[in-house]
Amino acid sequence: MMEDYVLELIRDGRRVDGRKLDELRPVKVETGIIKRAEGSAKVSLGDTVVLVGVKLDIGEPFPDTPNQGILITNAEFSPIASPDFESGPPGEDAIELARVVDRGIREGKIIDFEKLCIKEGEKVWMVFIDIHVLNHKGNLVDASALAAMAALLDAKFPKYDPEKDELDRETLEGKLPINHKVVTVTLAKLNGKMLVDPIVDEEKVAEATLTIGVKEDGKVSSMQKSGGRGWFSYDEVSKAIDLAISKSKELLKHLE
Amino acid sequence: MKKIEEPLIVDGKRIDGRKPEEIREIEMRVGVIKNADGSALVRFGNTMVVAAVYGPKPLLPKHLQDPEKAILRCRYGMAPFSVPERARPGPDRRSIEISKVLRLALEPAIFLEEYPRAVIEVYAEVLQADGSTRVTSINAASLALADAGVPMRDLVVGLSGGKVDGTLILDLNGKEDNNCEADIPMGFMPRGEKITLLQMDGDLTPEEVKKIIRMVIDAGKKVYEEQKKALHAKYEKEEVV
Secondary structure (H helix, E strand, O other), X not given: OHHHHHHXXXXXXXXXXXXXXXOOOOEEEEEOOOOOOOXXXXXXXXOEEEEEEEEEEEEOOXXXXXXXXXXXXXXXXXXXXXXXXXXXXXOHHHHHHHHHHHHHHHXXXXXXXXXXXXXXXXXXXXXXXXXXXXXXXXXXXXXXXXXXXHHHHHOEEEEEEOOOOEEEEEEEEEEOOEOOOEEEEEEEEEOOEEEEOOOHHHHHHOOEEEEEEEEOOOOEEEEEEEOOOOOEOHHHHHHHHHHHHHHHHHHHHOOO | OOOOOOOOEEOOEEOOOOOOOOOOOEEEEEOOOOOOOEEEEEEEOOEEEEEEEEEEEEOOOHHHOOXXXXXXXXXXXXXXXXXXXXXXXXXOHHHHHXXXXXXXXXXXXXXXXXXXXXXXXXXXXXXXXXXXXXXXXXXXXXXXXXXXXXXXXOOOEEEEEEEEOOEEEEOOOHHHHHOOOEEEEEEEEOOOOEEEEEEEEEEEOHHHHHHHHHHHHHXXXXXXXXXXXXXXXXXXXXXXX
């Protein structure tokens, strides 16, 4: 059984794909690949492939933040990407993933939302981040967060004509106002050991996973315990935070 | 993200008069829903949650059964009148996510393997929201499970920590929740300090994150005592033949 094999290897600090416990899979980031989107990126973490498109539109601000733009993040686990995915509206895992990516960007103040205000209380830019999983081989969160960040950095405003209140999507001008960069690093606990960037076979037997959003200044912007039926000790969380910060630097390099 | 101008900490006191590490007034009662196998009402200040447990009972249809253990189903919801602007009834994306993390927070505490092919249903309804509703739901759900007689490794304690106006605090109220620099909802089993729910959003140094987690675990022991008191109180009332 694959599950027993994964756990047995971990006991000796080894992994099915030969990586070290703290080793990421090869990372690849390509941007500007969807011409119809204002920003886009495709990220591979090993065999996990995620595509993110950023679309911009104009809408009404929320009443409690009349001078700020709006961020909406959605994730689709398309049946294209895995035999485990079914068609239909997003399930709890897709919703959770989109919300974790959204929180890292929103609460880390990655986008300068005030610069997205066109007319206070009336018109603001709306930023839509749509995450499409193309191949699921584990750790969709980190691939999605990296692709979302790359697509935001790639995004440009379509030309807006305030007189006619129209968007000219053929003419792109000016980049999205981005304050900082953020990435997430996910760790899984198996047999009491912590490893980074789990593949599906590892996720299936993980006691729990912990996703940590880290900004380029080394500060933490989000955390989410998920996966499995287990728990973390204070020391495990503490070490996970330190490891995530050190690993975040490797991922951030791909956004330069 | 701070959305208001007014300070949230004045002379070391919070807007509701609490000290930074002070928890709101706690009320806990078990056995509040007669039809349920177990139930509890938990109030932290103005945040009030009722939870009910149905089961363990056979899971139908049969193909959903797990021959090795019971399945735990959790639903977190907010009553439409629980918030200032009426909430649309039914699950939204936020409550779907919270239902999932609530399940993951409770599962490690339950001996699910004692009930193969069964389902245990946990419903947590926020009746009145003033911040920290998911951790209040954990306290209520955990008490309701114990009240239902479901065998557990420990009770699960829920408590939130965070940072407002540069100060690290515990048990965020609604205004603090909406205007904080960071919010860390946590659930854990006090014996052995096993963390079963951990979320965070905001902007913190790693040292601050660790400090808040430590503060929550230490202060959570007081919540644990209240939970045990509430369970004892129910059985002390009952007459023994």
